[in-house]
Amino acid sequence: MEPLLKEIYDSILEGNASLVTEKTQAALDNGFATSVILNEGMIAAMTEVGRLFEEGEYFVPEMLIGARAMQAGLTVLRPYLVADDVKPIGVVALGTVKGDLHDIGKNLVAMMVEGAGFExxxxxTDVDPEAFVEAIRKGASVIGLSALLTTTIPMIEKTIMAIDVAGLRDQVKIMVGGAPVTADFAQQIGADGYAPDASQAAKLAKSFVA
Structure with a gap:
């Protein structure tokens, strides 16, 4: 790996946002292709963050600061990605279902999914089923539904039903998660997958577009 890309990669693993910002700009100034910076520097680093989390070497705080460092670099890179017409690998719409105001887990999923190359x-939070339907109409190919309360879990199924009634179910993959959600429940309600944590959510989303 080129030294500048390695510095971006390592800085994300260390959660050093200011260094990621500096090295991303340096890579751009040195003529590195935006897609190379994104894929070999940032996405590769976030894949490693996910692996370290799954193996118990990283915990939620490390995953969070790594994701924030990656986002700092993306802030620098994004205008160049647009100019170079570098497309995301897909669009993921995320939300906590109607009646549920919890967002920490959902926010972490958003960071990890973006780190995997998605828009x-x-x-x-407190998202009406119709808002998910509208997101699919606007181009989302993956939907992520989150609930943290046992009282709001039924809204996951109601949201999937609303997508079905709208005639859009075959246009989208649906993943579900949240503390009281299980893989069995996901299967029962017709979701395409269950993610127990943000790292798994990113892997699951990537598997949907592979």
Missing amino acids: VNDLG
């Missing part, structure tokens, strides 16, 4: 449409 993220973050719908926020």
Whole structure:
């Protein structure tokens, strides 16, 4: 790996946002292709962050600061990606379902999914089923539904039903997660996948577009 790309990669693993920003700009100034900086520097680093988390070497705080460091670099890189017409690998719309105001887990999923190369449409919390339907109409190919309360879990199924009624179910992959959600529940309600954490959510989203 080129030294500048390695510095971006290592700085993301260390969660050093200011260094990621500096080295991303340096890589651009030195003529590195935006797609190379994105794929070999940033996405590769976030893949490694996910692996370290899954193996128990990193925990949520390390994953969070790594994702924030990557986002700092993306802020520098994004205008160049647009200018170079570098496309995301897909569009993921994320939200916490109607009646649920929890967003920490959803926000971390958004960072990890963006780190995997997707464009993220973050719908926020307390999201009405119709908002997810509209996000699909606007181009989302993956939907992420989150619930942290046992009382709001039924809204996951209602949201999937709303997508089905709108005639859009075959146009989108749906992944679900949140503390009370299980793989069995995901299967019962007709979701395409279940992610127990943000790292797995990013891997699952990538598997949908592979």
